[in-house]
Amino acid sequence: MKRENKYEVTSLDIQNQQEFIEAMKQYNLQEFAKTQKVKKYIVVTYGCQMNEHDSEKLAGMLQNMGYEETDDKKGADLVIFNTCCVRENAELKVYGNLGALKNIKKNNPDMIIAVCGCMMQQPQVVEAIKKKYRHVDLVFGTHNLHKFPELLVNVKHSENMLVDVWEQEGEIIEGIPSIRKYGLKSFVNIMYGCNNFCTYCIVPYTRGRERSREVSDIVTEVTDLVNNGSKEVTLLGQNVNSYGKTLEEKVTFGDLLRELNKIEGLERLRFMTSHPKDLSDDLIDAIAECDKVCEHAHFPFQAGSNKILKEMNRVYTKEDYLESVEKLKAKVPNISLTTDIIVGFPGETEEDFLDTLDVVNQVRFDAVFTFIYSIRQGTPAAEMKEQVDEKTKHERFNRLVSRINEICGEINQSYQDQVVEILVEGPSKTDPKKLMGRTRQNKLVNFVGDESLIGQIVKIRIIEPKSFSLNGEVIL
Numbered sequence: 001m002k003r004e005n006k007y008e009v010t011s012l013d014i015q016n017q018q019e020f021i022e023a024m025k026q027y028n029l030q031e032f033a034k035t036q037k038v039k040k041y042i043v044v045t046y047g048c049q050m051n052e053h054d055s056e057k058l059a060g061m062l063q064n065m066g067y068e069e070t071d072d073k074k075g076a077d078l079v080i081f082n083t084c085c086v087r088e089n090a091e092l093k094v095y096g097n098l099g100a101l102k103n104i105k106k107n108n109p110d111m112i113i114a115v116c117g118c119m120m121q122q123p124q125v126v127e128a129i130k131k132k133y134r135h136v137d138l139v140f141g142t143h144n145l146h147k148f149p150e151l152l153v154n155v156k157h158s159e160n161m162l163v164d165v166w167e168q169e170g171e172i173i174e175g176i177p178s179i180r181k182y183g184l185k186s187f188v189n190i191m192y193g194c195n196n197f198c199t200y201c202i203v204p205y206t207r208g209r210e211r212s213r214e215v216s217d218i219v220t221e222v223t224d225l226v227n228n229g230s231k232e233v234t235l236l237g238q239n240v241n242s243y244g245k246t247l248e249e250k251v252t253f254g255d256l257l258r259e260l261n262k263i264e265g266l267e268r269l270r271f272m273t274s275h276p277k278d279l280s281d282d283l284i285d286a287i288a289e290c291d292k293v294c295e296h297a298h299f300p301f302q303a304g305s306n307k308i309l310k311e312m313n314r315v316y317t318k319e320d321y322l323e324s325v326e327k328l329k330a331k332v333p334n335i336s337l338t339t340d341i342i343v344g345f346p347g348e349t350e351e352d353f354l355d356t357l358d359v360v361n362q363v364r365f366d367a368v369f370t371f372i373y374s375i376r377q378g379t380p381a382a383e384m385k386e387q388v389d390e391k392t393k394h395e396r397f398n399r400l401v402s403r404i405n406e407i408c409g410e411i412n413q414s415y416q417d418q419v420v421e422i423l424v425e426g427p428s429k430t431d432p433k434k435l436m437g438r439t440r441q442n443k444l445v446n447f448v449g450d451e452s453l454i455g456q457i458v459k460i461r462i463i464e465p466k467s468f469s470l471n472g473e474v475i476l
Helices: 011-035 049-064 088-107 123-132 145-156 203-207 215-227 253-260 281-289 306-312 318-331 350-363 390-413
Strands: 040-045 078-083 112-117 138-140 162-164 185-189 232-236 268-272 296-298 336-343 367-372 419-427 435-439 444-448 457-465 470-474
Touching (some): 011 049, 049 112, 049 145, 049 185, 049 232, 078 088, 112 145, 138 145, 145 162, 185 215, 215 232, 215 253, 253 281, 268 296, 281 318, 336 390, 367 390
Parallel strands (some): 040 078, 112 138, 185 232, 232 268, 296 336, 444 470
Antiparallel strands (some): 419 457, 435 444, 457 470
C-alpha cells in the first residue's frame, strides 16, 4: 500500500496496532508467569476534556495489553504524562513531576516513562526533555496517539529515548479502545483541531487543523455508550459550532444535535466549546428544539473590548456577542451561560478592562473561568510589545473575580425553594455522607439520599443556596 507522506494513516497501520497490542499482551502474560505480578500503569492528565478523552484511549489500549491501572507512581511499571501547553503552570508541573521520577527510576530501572500530549508538539519542549530528562523513555504527540502500541513495543527493544512527534495531523482514527473514566457521563469528540488562530492560543499548532468526524461514527459511539450505561454525553471540539465544515456531506452542528437527540436511552446531551463567531440561528433553534440538549452553553467571550478582541483575532465584536446572548436567552429562557475571560492581554487599558466588566454585568454568567494572560511561546501575542505588568493584571483580575462571585451568588440565591431535576452522579466531594448531581443548567447540587438513587434523575427542592453550589432535599 503506497503512502503519500509520513503522516498519512492507512488501514494497514490500524491493523498493525492491533498486532502490537496483542504482542504486548503476550509479553505481559509471560512476565506474569515468571513473577506472579500484573504490570501496572498510571496516566497523569493535564488540561482540558480533550486530554481527558485521549487518556481514556491510552487506558483502553493499555488494558487490552494486560496492564492494570494504579494511582501509585512509585509502584507503576509504566507512567504516562499526558500534557497541556495552554497554561504555564501545567507545563511547570510536568517538568517537576518528571524530575521527581528520576530517583524512582534509579531504584526501578525497568519502569517506562512516557510523555505525550500538546506540550510535545512544541520543538523546544522536546529538546528540553532530551537534554534535561534523559530518564524519559518515550515522547510522542497528539497526532499519532493511535500508534502508541507500536511505540511501546519499540521502547521495549531500545536502550535510548524514543521520540516520535508528527508535525502535522493525519486523518481521524476510529475504533481506538477507551476506558471511560465516568460511567454515567461520557465525553465524545466530534471534531479535532482548530482553524481560528486566536493570537494568544497555541492549540492550532498542537492539535492541527479542524477535522470533523462523520455523523454515523458519532451516532454509533454515543449509542454504544448509552447501551453500556451512560446517561449523559458531552460533545467535544475546540469549536463545536463549526462542526461539519470539513465533511463532504453538507451537515451542521445543529443537524448533529437533532440526530443524536433521537437516541433512545440518552437522557442528556451537552457540548463545548462554542465559538461566538459561529453561533448560527439554526444552532440556537436546535438547542431549543432538542429535549435532550441541556439548557447550558459554555460561550467564551475572552474580552469585552472591541480593540482587544481584534488583537486576539476573535472575529466578533462586543455588540455581536451580546446580540447572540439575547437570541439564546429569547429562544431558551432558562439557559445558563458560562464563559472564559482573559485579563491583561497585551495592550489592555483600564477602559478595555471596564468593557469586560460591562459584559459580565450585562450577561450575568452562572460561572466564569478566569485567566491572567501569560505568554505562550510560538503565538503572535507573545511578540506584542504592550505587555501589561503583573501588578496591574492581578489588580484587575481580583476586581473581576470579586464581581463574578457576587453575581454567581445572587443567581444561586434565586434557586431558593425551587424544584430542580438532577442526574445523581455519586457521593458528594465535600461531604461523603451526601450525594451529588447536576441540574440541566449544570448547577452542582448536594443532598442527603440513598445510594440507590445514583444514576437516576430525581427531583430536588433547593433548601440552601451557596456561592458555588446548592444544597437540597429529595422530593418523594
